[in-house]
Amino acid sequence: MNKTLNQKAWWLVAPVLVLVAFNAFIPLMTVVNYAFQETFGNNVFFWEGTTWFEQVLRSDRFHDALIRQLLYTGMILAIEVPLGIGVALTMPRKGPWVSVCLVLMALPLLIPWNVVGAMWNIFALPDIGLLGHTLNSMGIDYNFTRQPVSAWMTTVLMDVWHWTSLIVLLCYAGLSSIPDDYYQAANIDGASRWAIFRYIQLPKMKRVLTIAILLRFMDSFMIYTEPFVLTGGGPGNTTTFLSIDLVKIALGQFDLGPAAAMSLIYFLVVLLICWVFYTLMMRNEEQ
Amino acid sequence: MTHPRKWLVPTLYILFLMLPIYGLLAMSFKTTGEILGGFSFFPQQFTLANYKVIFTDPTWYNGYINSIIYVVINTVISVSVALPAAYAFSRYRFLGDKHLFFWLLTNRMAPPAVFALPFFQLYSAIGLFDTHIAVALAHCLFNIPLTVWILEGFMSGIPKELDETAYLDGYSFPRFFIRIFIPTIAAGIGVAMFFCFMYSWVELLLAKTLTSVDAKPIAATMTRTASSSGYELGLLAAAGSLTILPGAIVIYFVRNYIAKGFALGRV
Numbered sequence: 290m291n292k293t294l295n296q297k298a299w300w301l302v303a304p305v306l307v308l309v310a311f312n313a314f315i316p317l318m319t320v321v322n323y324a325f326q327e328t329f330g331n332n333v334f335f336w337e338g339t340t341w342f343e344q345v346l347r348s349d350r351f352h353d354a355l356i357r358q359l360l361y362t363g364m365i366l367a368i369e370v371p372l373g374i375g376v377a378l379t380m381p382r383k384g385p386w387v388s389v390c391l392v393l394m395a396l397p398l399l400i401p402w403n404v405v406g407a408m409w410n411i412f413a414l415p416d417i418g419l420l421g422h423t424l425n426s427m428g429i430d431y432n433f434t435r436q437p438v439s440a441w442m443t444t445v446l447m448d449v450w451h452w453t454s455l456i457v458l459l460c461y462a463g464l465s466s467i468p469d470d471y472y473q474a475a476n477i478d479g480a481s482r483w484a485i486f487r488y489i490q491l492p493k494m495k496r497v498l499t500i501a502i503l504l505r506f507m508d509s510f511m512i513y514t515e516p517f518v519l520t521g522g523g524p525g526n527t528t529t530f531l532s533i534d535l536v537k538i539a540l541g542q543f544d545l546g547p548a549a550a551m552s553l554i555y556f557l558v559v560l561l562i563c564w565v566f567y568t569l570m571m572r573n574e575e576q
Numbered sequence: 577m578t579h580p581r582k583w584l585v586p587t588l589y590i591l592f593l594m595l596p597i598y599g600l601l602a603m604s605f606k607t608t609g610e611i612l613g614g615f616s617f618f619p620q621q622f623t624l625a626n627y628k629v630i631f632t633d634p635t636w637y638n639g640y641i642n643s644i645i646y647v648v649i650n651t652v653i654s655v656s657v658a659l660p661a662a663y664a665f666s667r668y669r670f671l672g673d674k675h676l677f678f679w680l681l682t683n684r685m686a687p688p689a690v691f692a693l694p695f696f697q698l699y700s701a702i703g704l705f706d707t708h709i710a711v712a713l714a715h716c717l718f719n720i721p722l723t724v725w726i727l728e729g730f731m732s733g734i735p736k737e738l739d740e741t742a743y744l745d746g747y748s749f750p751r752f753f754i755r756i757f758i759p760t761i762a763a764g765i766g767v768a769m770f771f772c773f774m775y776s777w778v779e780l781l782l783a784k785t786l787t788s789v790d791a792k793p794i795a796a797t798m799t800r801t802a803s804s805s806g807y808e809l810g811l812l813a814a815a816g817s818l819t820i821l822p823g824a825i826v827i828y829f830v831r832n833y834i835a836k837g838f839a840l841g842r843v
Binding site: 292293294295296297298299301302304305306308309311312313315316317319320372375376379380381388390391392393394395396397398399400401402403404407408409411412416417418419420422450453454457507510511513514518531532533535536539540545548552555556559560563564567 | 582583584585586589590592593594595596597598599600602603611612614615617653657658660661663664665666667668669670671673676678680681682683684685686687688689690691692693694695697698713714716717720721724773774777778779780781794795798799809812813816819820822823824826827828831832
């Protein structure tokens with residue numbers, strides 16, 4: 290759409306700007322303050338320069354948390370995206386079952402995150418939970434509070450349970466914007482199932498899929514509540530992702546300097562990856 | 577196109593989604609003794625005692641009321657300020673528009689864990705700590721950018737001729753916006769409200785940090801009860817089951833909007 294040049298449009302944006310800036314700038318400046326200075330309370334600050342940043346960037350603890358985070362985000366994307374596309378493709382297009390499917394599938398998205406954690410905790414309890422009990426009675430030794438592999442499997446499965454529906458809903462939206470004529474034409478041409486997917490359905494889903502991946506990337510990179518309630522970052526540190534580690538440092542140990550420096554590095558990593566995504570997406574839209 | 581076993585994949589998927597929810601529901605109807613006694617698929621001694629505690633104890637039911645209050649305030653604020661902004665982004669070019677749009681999105685990318693402590697200090701300093709409005713305002717950080725994004729997508733799908741015809745007919749901007757434009761993108765507003773509700777309802781870290789007693793959300797009540805008075809699994813399960821209800825109601829109301837609406841806008 291060709292847009293008209295109108296500087297007065299700033300007035301329409303102003304309320305949003307004020308509200309978001311209030312919530313974004315002031316806290317961000319607080320973080321910056323702590324990141325470059327040392328404080329012993331009473332609003333007395335000493336300049337520290339980049340000491341905290343060097344400390345965080347060199348620490349094994351940060352590296353490990355970052356690697357765990359990348360591994361986790363990679364795993365959930367690798368499972369959720371294909372599964373989401375698969376379910377969206379096989380969902381009914383018309384009739385009463387559409388509403389039923391949509392409502393049931395959207396349900397996990399609207400459950401508070403700590404309830405998701407608590408629900409999976411209950412579900413996976415080795416002796417009395419539905420999943421834990423079933424696995425153990427099948428002879429599989431499973432205990433997510435003790436075994437790192439079980440803890441990882443449960444955390445990943447929880448995220449798949451929680452968020453695949455977002456990808457399903459977005460892909461479904463993309464698919465339902467395809468007119469029936471396209472499919473009829475493809476049938477007349479004798480196109481294979483794969484050809485229909487590759488040349489009709491996938492292009493239509495490209496836009497929504499980019500959004501879905503962007504959202505899933507951002508949210509999984511910030512994940513805190515669900516794994517915290519489920520495993521508390523354990524056993525040991527095996528499921529301590531970036532946010533959990535950050536909260537441990539900031540509120541648990543009250544090391545505000547390193548925590549603030551880590552916050553800024555963390556935020557910059559997310560920003561950088563999202564900027565790349567966003568630029569790619571905008572290029573797609575211009576085409 | 578239609579494959580005979582096509583329904584199998586969605587059915588299995590939905591079954592997988594329902595299992596943990598069933599586990600939670602089943603546990604909420606069990607007595608503590610039965611829960612700790614061992615595994616049972618169906619509640620053996622069916623009881624409503626857990627729910628009775630929640631509906632009679634004010635510290636429990638106030639949690640639900642608090643959560644709903646700030647979620648509603650947040651949804652109203654987010655959608656009403658995002659509407660004109662999204663219109664500006666979809667219809668006009670202005671100095672710094674692209675940068676502004678990306679900057680808004682960056683706030684959606686800010687990890688709440690980064691902001692928890694500064695938020696606490698900020699809202700304590702302005703005397704809003706432990707109020708519903710504090711949580712509602714704090715959730716604007718990620719909900720406004722998302723709402724602007726969704727609404728901009730929907731608005732860009734509406735031809736500009738609609739605006740031009742209305743102005744030729746002598747409509748002023750506010751009158752056009754309220755009388756013609758808003759009804760036209762009603763589906764988009766529905767979807768945007770759904771997302772606002774969703775992200776505000778499910779968020780816990782900021783809501784918990786910004787409240788102590790008067791505005792304490794249900795999710796925080798749950799974690800605090802679980803840690804203070806031992807692990808009362810049945811009560812926890814009942815409280816958890818009840819938090820699913822508002823979401824289920826909201827989805828039911830917007831189900832047609834989701835189906836049609838998702839396709840209209842970008843999201």
